[in-house]
Amino acid sequence: xxxxxxxxxxxxxxxxxxxxxxxxxxxxxxxxxxxxxxxxxxxxxxxxxxxxxxxxxxxxxxxxxxxxxxxxxxxxxxxxxxxxxxxxxxxxxxxxxxxxxxxxxxxxxxxxxxxxxxxxxxxxxxxxxxxxxxxxxxxxxxxxxxxxxxxxxxxxxxxxxxxxxxxxxxxxxxxxxxxxxxxxxxxxxxxxxxxxxxxxxxxxxxxxxxxxxxxxxxxxxxxxxxxxxxxxxxxxxxxxxxxxxxxxxxxxxxxxxxxxxxxxxxxxxxxxxxxxxxxxxxxxxxxxxxxxxxxxxxxxxxxxxxxxxxxxxxxxxxxxxxxxxxxxxxxxxxxxxxxxxxxxxxxxxxxxxxxxxxxxxxxxxxxxxxxxxxxxxxxxxxxxxxxxxxxxxxxxxxxxxxxxxxxxxxxxxxxxxxxxxxxxxxxxxxxxxxxxxxxxxxxxxxxxxxxxxxxxxxxxxxxxxxxxxxxxxxxxxxxxxxxxxxxxxxxxxxxxxxxxxxxxxxxxxxxxxxxxxxxxxxxxxxxxxxxxxxxxxxxxxxxxxxxxxxxxxxxxxxxxxxxxxxxxxxxxxxxxxxxxxxxxxxxxxxxxxxxxxxxxxxxxxxxxxxxxxxxxxxxxxxxxxxxxxxxxxxxxxxxxxxxxxxxxxxxxxxxxxxxxxxxxxxxxxxxxxxxxxxxxxxxxxxxxxxxxxxxxxxxxxxxxxxxxxxxxxxxxxxxxxxxxxxxxxxxxxxxxxxxxxxxxxxxxxxxxxxxxxxxxxxxxxxxxxxxxxxxxxxxxxxxxxxxxxxxxxxxxxxxxxxxxxxxxxxxxxxxxxxxxxxxxxxxxxxxxxxxxxxxxxxxxxxxxxxxxxxxxxxxxxxxxxxxxxxxxxxxxxxxxxxxxxxxxxx
Amino acid sequence: xxxxxxxxxxxxxxxxxxxxxxxxxxxxxxxxxxxxxxxxxxxxxxxxxxxxxxxxxxxxxxxxxxxxxxxxxxxxxxxxxxxxxxxxxxxxxxxxxxxxxxxxxxxx
Numbered sequence: 001x002x003x004x005x006x007x008x009x010x011x012x013x014x015x016x017x018x019x020x021x022x023x024x025x026x027x028x029x030x031x032x033x034x035x036x037x038x039x040x041x042x043x044x045x046x047x048x049x050x051x052x053x054x055x056x057x058x059x060x061x062x063x064x065x066x067x068x069x070x071x072x073x074x075x076x077x078x079x080x081x082x083x084x085x086x087x088x089x090x091x092x093x094x095x096x097x098x099x100x101x102x103x104x105x106x107x108x109x110x111x112x113x114x115x116x117x118x119x120x121x122x123x124x125x126x127x128x129x130x131x132x133x134x135x136x137x138x139x140x141x142x143x144x145x146x147x148x149x150x151x152x153x154x155x156x157x158x159x160x161x162x163x164x165x166x167x168x169x170x171x172x173x174x175x176x177x178x179x180x181x182x183x184x185x186x187x188x189x190x191x192x193x194x195x196x197x198x199x200x201x202x203x204x205x206x207x208x209x210x211x212x213x214x215x216x217x218x219x220x221x222x223x224x225x226x227x228x229x230x231x232x233x234x235x236x237x238x239x240x241x242x243x244x245x246x247x248x249x250x251x252x253x254x255x256x257x258x259x260x261x262x263x264x265x266x267x268x269x270x271x272x273x274x275x276x277x278x279x280x281x282x283x284x285x286x287x288x289x290x291x292x293x294x295x296x297x298x299x300x301x302x303x304x305x306x307x308x309x310x311x312x313x314x315x316x317x318x319x320x321x322x323x324x325x326x327x328x329x330x331x332x333x334x335x336x337x338x339x340x341x342x343x344x345x346x347x348x349x350x351x352x353x354x355x356x357x358x359x360x361x362x363x364x365x366x367x368x369x370x371x372x373x374x375x376x377x378x379x380x381x382x383x384x385x386x387x388x389x390x391x392x393x394x395x396x397x398x399x400x401x402x403x404x405x406x407x408x409x410x411x412x413x414x415x416x417x418x419x420x421x422x423x424x425x426x427x428x429x430x431x432x433x434x435x436x437x438x439x440x441x442x443x444x445x446x447x448x449x450x451x452x453x454x455x456x457x458x459x460x461x462x463x464x465x466x467x468x469x470x471x472x473x474x475x476x477x478x479x480x481x482x483x484x485x486x487x488x489x490x491x492x493x494x495x496x497x498x499x500x501x502x503x504x505x506x507x508x509x510x511x512x513x514x515x516x517x518x519x520x521x522x523x524x525x526x527x528x529x530x531x532x533x534x535x536x537x538x539x540x541x542x543x544x545x546x547x548x549x550x551x552x553x554x555x556x557x558x559x560x561x562x563x564x565x566x567x568x569x570x571x572x573x574x575x576x577x578x579x580x581x582x583x584x585x586x587x588x589x590x591x592x593x594x595x596x597x598x599x600x601x602x603x604x605x606x607x608x609x610x611x612x613x614x615x616x617x618x619x620x621x622x623x624x625x626x627x628x629x630x631x632x633x634x635x636x637x638x639x640x641x642x643x644x645x646x647x648x649x650x651x652x653x654x655x656x657x658x659x660x661x662x663x664x665x666x667x668x669x670x671x672x673x674x675x676x677x678x679x680x681x682x683x684x685x686x687x688x689x690x691x692x693x694x695x696x697x698x699x700x701x702x703x704x705x706x707x708x709x710x711x712x713x714x715x716x717x718x719x720x721x722x723x724x725x726x727x728x729x730x731x732x733x734x735x736x737x738x739x740x741x742x743x744x745x746x747x748x749x750x751x752x753x754x755x756x757x758x759x760x761x762x763x764x765x766x767x768x769x770x771x772x773x774x775x776x777x778x779x780x781x782x783x784x785x786x787x788x789x790x791x792x793x794x795x796x797x798x799x800x801x802x803x804x805x806x807x808x809x810x811x812x813x814x815x816x817x818x819x820x821x822x823x824x825x826x827x828x829x830x831x832x833x834x835x836x837x838x839x840x841x842x843x844x845x846x847x848x849x850x851x852x853x854x855x856x857x858x859x860x861x862x863x864x865x866x867x868x869x870x871x872x873x874x875x876x877x878x879x880x881x882x883x884x885x886x887x888x889x890x
Numbered sequence: 891x892x893x894x895x896x897x898x899x900x901x902x903x904x905x906x907x908x909x910x911x912x913x914x915x916x917x918x919x920x921x922x923x924x925x926x927x928x929x930x931x932x933x934x935x936x937x938x939x940x941x942x943x944x945x946x947x948x949x950x951x952x953x954x955x956x957x958x959x960x961x962x963x964x965x966x967x968x969x970x971x972x973x974x975x976x977x978x979x980x981x982x983x984x985x986x987x988x989x990x991x992x993x994x995x996x997x998x
Contacts, residue, residue: 019965022963023916023939024935026915026917026962026963026965027917027935029962030915030917030962031917033960034917034921052934052935053935053936054934054935054936058936059935059936059939059940062936062939062940063939063940063943
């Protein structure tokens, strides 16, 4: 029979088996017949033939073993055998596969997210050539910065556009909010303002129509847009683009030029643009507004270093010619000393990357540890199982099965577990990643990440699965294969091979699990407590029942000199709504991350301070008490004495020795803000300004009515305190819409906004908590398993002890002592590891040190509780042992 | 002598027998070797069948089910071309071994 036939016959094992059996049986019969012919009796002939032939099973095995194709064949048989074995112990199988699936699933999910956020390149041509230009060290707080990605003002961009030798092409872009749709039903979408070169340099080709081209940059009236694929599909119905396709943007019909391909989301990872439109250069661009990000594509032969060198030498010219006016000479000098450098941007830019990189890496480490515990648990389970099956192995080996075959059988079993666990884990990874992404989104900001299972992720999962398989598959197999069949058979169920040693390996693994879960529990507790600290942090102001409101009225065309009065009137209207306790206009929404600073001179001390322009109701609305002096009144206007209220940090920095009231503060000039002298009229306690993690900064409050005319803006940001919640805001919206139909309105809950700012902390608290609990559960399972095994092994000894009069309590103590020993070693080890690991997390914690005694103590107590819980049942079982039955089974 | 050389000897015997008599079943091979060697050589079933299957995997012999003279279905083995080549090589090798061993034995 040829090898091909055998391969073809795969899966028809019985047929092949029968063939071999037939051949051997025929042989015996022929021999019997020959013996008969020699004159033996039938019985004698058959007996002699069988004796000569030897053990038919052994021969069958040996004949089969010679067959190379049969190896494949027996693989099927071994797989079937393994599956039968698994179906006989569903508990073991379920726990094993679930443990693996959770471990691998969690790892893959976090890896996928990490990959999407920081490893993957933009879906453009040759992403490695893409470079972003930035000012080395940022703009040092000069001017107004539009967003985290905005590095340049329009004059700077124009200079760079003229000189970009290292780049074959260069473009500028910025993100901007756009209102789309008919009035009163407008939807806010993500706009992307791009220079004419944008799509060309990126190498993005249109899916429909055409994209923005050089001739589109021109007038500042918005007239043409390019839609993203998701926007085109969902908001425009996916209709073909024709020259007459238009949509309503901010009340005007705008031509849609084309659609970008589905994979293109812009250059910000985690964001998605809806509409892109060409930028324009106003005749008198603001020289202090940092709005744009600039990127370029490296020419062949240039690298980042060489390009940086070029731009570094170009810098003096760029910043000399683009310097803003009206700043103090000091500030202008700083501005002119800026230096440019090129940074790789092939993977796009990302707020997520900056915010969550270290969190995600830590999370990956955490899930890795969980997988480690899961593996240790599985290894323990396999060891226990191998022990229980020693008799079976011994019999099979006595019957002639080779060690290699036994080892292979065990490997197949563990591979099967690993493959099922990994497949389930990969399947689990998708929803887990989505959950992770969702947990990073906030009520205002949703994240769009292409989470995909690409070859890298699959490779990652496969490596994890293979390693797991090798670790917990071969260890028991090696030990099982070393078994001496005779000794195993003799010693019955108890097994004899290296039982001490094997038991100590199991103990070692439990100790390891305790140590690692100690690390995870400490981490979880730290993150949960840190999150709690942030949640309960006293901001120094009222949080609940506060609504943030934005009123925009550029459409009302109110002259700058009348705006202060209009705003005062508007706020009076707001305050007159029933249910609204108080309301205050302000230039800075607290805790929103935005800051406003001026350079100040107080006496001989020069420095900076945060500034907030707020109306007289601000302190009462926000529940901030006045410590000394007076509050603002409506009499504080641009025509009266300029006044200030400062916080304690301001006093500590500038007026630590003198009585503050009546002191003068000189505020240095900058665009729209002339040099002025303010008098301190009151003091307040420290409050948080823009971020929770930031210590109290010097803050100065100025009456909103004293905002310079130049700086007046046709919009009002306000804090509104309500007693009846959302109903008051609904009434307010109706009222304002009726009175000012052209005013744009936006409302956000202050507390919700603050919580949104803690989304990263929430994620770490939630996930580390989840994994901590998972680790503790795994430890419980592991301990329970080992102790149960331990008791089975010592049945006789315990039986004798009970027969000799040992009390229940003594037997329980015997088991518990064992737990205590493992727990102690595990905890000592775990504490050391936790202290080491804590260092990595310190930067992410708030109001806590990584070596927090209370946290350590709590983790220890928790683990001890779990250990006692897990060992109580086996101990109880041991104490209830019937000594007669235990001894008889020997 | 090492185990491999003994096994080599068995392969040689089987291949030679098959080559001489065309196709044979396992029992026939045993009988043939016993008879021709005047019962000096006794091949055990425990060695024969694994060897036959191994040689089949190596492509030196092929097998098919056929009828014996006594109208019994049995598996018959035949030498392949590769088997003949192998036989020639082994025969030559064996003669060398025998010559060598004899030279040692006759050394005075």
